[in-house]
């Protein structure tokens with residue numbers, strides 16, 4: 228075991244929480260940039276899904292999702308709160324994102340109640356987002372009010388969209404993470420272009436849906452990515468299979484498999500990017516794939532006739 232002293236590395240989980248629309252995705256994308264690992268979509272902590280990994284000096288910041296808690300709903304009892312806070316209770320540091328112009332809403336009050344439990348034993352920072360939308364005195368008043376309601380370790384004023392204050396927050400987070408070896412090898416957090424990340428999301432949904440039927444026999448490529456004036460994007464992807472017979476499996480009865488896969492992939496992509504995506508999938512047969520024999524052998528698979 229390498230001792231942390233010898234590597235100087237630190238690493239930990241960070242949960243971004245806040246009401247819907249607070250700017251969590253925007254902030255995450257700012258902090259992580261394109262440094263999103265393929266494994267982000269595969270690896271799970273006990274409860275939370277990994278959304279992205281950022282490096283800051285010698286620190287590895289692993290951002291986790293906190294799904295499902297912050298939708299408007301009736302008051303949660305304590306047990307439900309504890310269960311629903313999944314990601315946050317797995318995290319070393321929690322960042323609560325508040326919208327500057329909305330202030331302390333009912334939703335924020337609910338989150339603060341939950342934090343009273345989950346925040347114990349971990350640092351919780353306050354990030355007041357969308358500061359571009361308010362005047363300074365409003366910010367000062369809000370900072371004071373929120374710090375009276377919860378003992379935040381630190382308060383940051385940011386604009387996730389414009390990038391103000393984001394670097395300062397990221398540096399602070401890096402300093403707060405425990406010393407220890409990185410959770411992901413460096414080569415797993417490559418700068419992946421968005422097209423590849425999107426293709427990987429679709430491939431993952433296909434494999435989940437088809438289970439073991441066609442695990443390594445399909446590839447997904449993003450053929451076209453077209454920005455639209457309304458802020459959305461049209462994404463065209465090709466799903467390649469090696470045989471005609473596999474096409475039917477991927478399409479499913481009346482196309483229902485590919486439809487469900489497309490929907491799931493689109494939703495993940497939209498969540499990841501924080502904007503609307505129109506995703507179009509097409510299935511094609513690419514027989515010469517079989518010629519890439521070496522690749523299959525590396526995977527310990529043999530797809531030659533008779534063995535599939």
Ligand SMILES: Nc1nc2c(ncn2[C@@H]2O[C@H](COP(=O)(O)OP(=O)(O)OP(=O)(O)O)[C@@H](O)[C@H]2O)c(=O)[nH]1
Nearest residue numbers: 247248249250251252253356357386387388389501
């Ligand atoms: N003016 C302004 N708008 C922002 C800022 N940060 C985010 N937004 C906008 O706020 C909206 C919501 O941002 P998201 O990042 O999708 O928020 P979210 O918290 O991930 O939302 P959910 O996915 O619904 O939980 C988007 O339209 C962003 O462009 C900011 O600093 N200033």
